[in-house]
Amino acid sequence: MADPSPVRGPVVEADGISKRFGATVALSDARISVAPGEAHALVGRNGAGKSTLVSILTGLQNPDTGTLRFDGEPAPARGDTDAWRSRVACVYQRSTVIPALTVAENLFLNRHRPDRQSSGALRPISWKRLRSRAGELLAEYGVDVDPTARAEDLTVEQRQFVEIARALSFGARFIILDEPTAKLDARGIGRLFEKLHELQRQGVAFLFISHHLQEVYELCSTVTVYRDARHIVTAPVADLDQQALVEAMTGETSRGTEPSWSVTGRALPEGPPLLDVTGLSLAGHYHDIDLTARPGEVVGLAGAAASGNVQLGETLAGLHRPQAGTVSVAGRPVRTGKVPAALAAGIGFVPEDRHVQGLVPQRSVAENATLTVTDQLGPFGTVLPSRTRAFARRMIDDLDIKTPGPATPVAALSGGNQQKVVIARALATRPHVLVAIRPTNGVDIKSKESLLGAVRQVADDGRTALIVSDELDDLRVCDRVLAMFHGRVVAEFDAGWSDEHLVAAMEGMTGPTHPKENHDSHH
Template structure:
């Protein structure tokens, strides 16, 4: 595809850029123009090359061939720090924060405000961060440790880091993946403010309706090539999907003729105290049957992830009863709960699931190595056969399973984590935001895997803040708010309005088709 025209609106030109890694070509002759004072949307399936292109623009990677032209002058960026000096900032999808440092220390890490270049002016940093947090409507102290923040709040801290350096080009890679609806509205207000100041925004997201709402121009990548470039006003969601995957969106419809089995997981009156006062999980009870998919819908901070942690045994001070196949898991450590048949797909794959220095295959078999062992040795042929089988079944895009797992896109990394969990042959699979940061094609693959597992008798309990996802996939839907289950629906009776209403209240709402017919 031809390069965008060299006009005054384009602050940065990516010209004929190719990036080659061992065993794969990530980008092929890509031309991309970044317009000032506009939201330049970049979209594509996982593995399409979006993150590679952004890393090149941000100086974290260098192109194999091609060049970058900033304000009409060719530039070479050897590092992210050099890109920042040129006014190019990036907020990565995977958070890059120091949890044991404060918000203020994270925002100014390696760029501290000093007194005469001798010592750090902590007061000046706090004042600047206070202004940024107010702008982002994040009501926390700059002295708060990052580890004490929710993931959505940590995402806003990452954005504050970029804003602190007055970037002329700001790259946002999946900035709303962990944000609540209210936090998304604040972010969009900040983006509108930056646009008015002439800042060029490069915006990456898999939430297609969100792209239509926020974008001014859209560029689509598929298999490392540009397949479409248009003003956003001239496109719609079906056009975006066709450019991304080469076809219309996949069918997420629920399979028919599948019956659930007996109750496999029982949660009774589970509570988790807050560090200060109150409860993060407030007397939650639920059940899950074999072969059933139950979705938990709610906003960030509703207690959904904390509930999963209680079920897995991460909080010894939690109260209540957890039973698996009729046997109590109370007082059992995490390892014994996993051995009994629990498996968790965590929300934050980078921090809680992946070992980036290990290979793709090693990450997949990490939890099931005993199944491939004979004495003190691993049966490598059996292990490799299993790895190859799961790569095929989950449609993981990989040139060689021996490559580091960090070489994969976010969606393919998520599939590796799912493969690892399924390899342990669990009875119950807990999935926390399983499609976070995953495109429509990869999401359909994961949905299919979840349904296939349910047909085989696996009970699946998953958390999501995506209304369409929870309604498309669930047999039953629970809604959580303020640590409580506030509503329960059969999938056939659920509506988006009812789910949103239940997520905004603090007491349980009973809902049944019988009640609905009686009211009518």
């Protein structure tokens, strides 16, 4: 029987969109259309044009050509903030809530206009009424967060829910989610997806931008692929298997998408380890950790958000001082809790968040890549620009960093290329041990491959690398993987592990007696 409800047009329709920045073509004749209540994925490698499209869909940029319509109406004029807010909102990978304010204040930021009293004088804001309205708003969208809580005390997941509630309260029924799961653990992702499904049933449409292709299949009904600034395909997710999706993103057949690195395990089983960790403990994070890594070996430290694996990696880089235990590199003890001491001992570090810990955005690629080695760039503490440029050029070639040149501000690069600059800087000191935390977080498949290839190369050169991650793709490059759960190592796997065994260990579904897969322990 025919559905009696009226057929509504798309909540958003962009057609023939082109945008140039100087000589760079950011979008060329691109298009996308999202239906009410639809979860629509937008995927593509870094530099494919996704960010430019988002800036146009949210009114931050005007397209050079093309049309943009919301619910069949032309897009508002650029700068008409209220009109844009009532049509579209974007929840970015980096939260836009203000940490020092409460949830209620964030929800009504720039909206709690003081009332006028009958005498004409302004009545002060009623904070009680504001909190009460915030409570009603959160309840309406099923967000279980205290309106009086400070935003800085919320989890990443709660902050996202607050941002979604804020967007919906302006009347927007189209929400763009930019890498929303990048900093969530498995349970957080599950709760986010439940909430999105609930809102879809209320007619809210989502444009879901993610590099986690598995999530595209779990959440979305339709997928659009961009490549090299152009629209390549839009299809039902069910009609496109992962191989076809990757081919559309890369423009290559599956033969060309095989990783260039291989887990050949050139580790030297005999001889002293390059990294030796004994009895390391950090209150509230991890306890009594023993860990060794030998020349030629890449070791994975797998674990979900609360496992303590990130804090362990940061401790090795000197960011935390452990309560107990020792760290030694190449047989020499390292003074813990000091970043310069870790650097001097030969530990290179790729931090988790390139935006906060990794880069100085206003500075050039060359300056960012050489921050750790300024002592090598000229005599008596001077830094010779010519030497900096030559050093950076070598890094740009070695890691295939896509940039107009060493002098380009690092902020102008795509996410994957920014991450390569962070790795270039960590490798500049030729460290004995490279500690990389979620090195491919928020980058596309092709960048992922070359970043992991760079990490693998460290080991193949006879040094050692430690990859700290919950991303299975990151861990596939490892010779062996230690799984952590609630601050302890609960299992160890050789290369060739199965996804389900490793995920089970990371989710705590196994005891410390879990068998090591094909592993005659040298741990």
